[in-house]
Amino acid sequence: MEQSASFYEFVGFQAPQVPEPADLADLRINVLNTAILLDFDGTLVDIAARPDAIRYTPADGRLLSSLMQGFHGAVAVVTGRDLADISYYLGGFAGTVSGGHGAQIRRDGEIVTQAEFDAERLEHIKNAVTEFAVIDPRVILEEKSTGMVLHFRQNPEVESLVRTFAECLLSGCDDFELQPAKMAFEIKPKNISKAAAIEQILQQPEFAGRVPLYAGDDTTDETAFACVNDMGGLSIKIGAGPTCAQYRAESPAVLKRWLSATLSKRRN
């Protein structure tokens, strides 16, 4: 039975504590039997003012290429971004990419998974959201092939208004749901998740039999952490906040330094 903190305060005990993740600096992995699965925003790149203002540098591209080489192709980027959008940033990255919070998977340049949903319903949702943003331009819209995001980073005061609007729009809707994100609310198909995408990716020959390591920064990454934890894998939370991940890194820069150092140690 779940007990709230006030129950424990009432009876004079402390609520059970989730263990604090260990420092990433203490983690050593074997490149020969580990698969690398990386979230994108807030994990590989720093969070920016707008979705199109991130800085994905040539050094980031080189790191992914080195990881592909070092981990023999067992490297995937698993992001909430639309596949078309993330492909633009990742350019020539040859590894597996999942977009739309698990709705899409691209492997060897081919889309091997595309979530099914009511396309007509999504069109109506997109139209309504677009009208909302015309009436209240304090939100920035991000259109995806599987959904829509309402960003309010520039105007945090509209958060509850945006939430109420989106909740009303989706009330009684069987196939789409609201997903809170960092300074944004996302409308996405139900029954898709990064965890399901990870399970599918791990069946690919390059990944099969390897210990999955997943790094992410957001509440949307918690299902992925739980998934790899259950498989006996490794999970890394980037930044602050409650998490079920086993390790924590302060920032994308710390994670990238650790990944580079892991590759260098392999060569020595």
Ligand SMILES: O=P(O)(O)OC[C@H]1O[C@H](O[C@H]2O[C@H](CO)[C@@H](O)[C@H](O)[C@H]2O)[C@H](O)[C@@H](O)[C@@H]1O
């Ligand atoms: O799964 P991720 O790769 O972490 O993607 C999650 C969402 O990231 C993006 O939005 C977030 O990052 C933006 C750029 O730093 C920031 O401006 C925004 O406030 C954040 O919510 C992206 O735009 C979304 O599509 C992703 O779902």
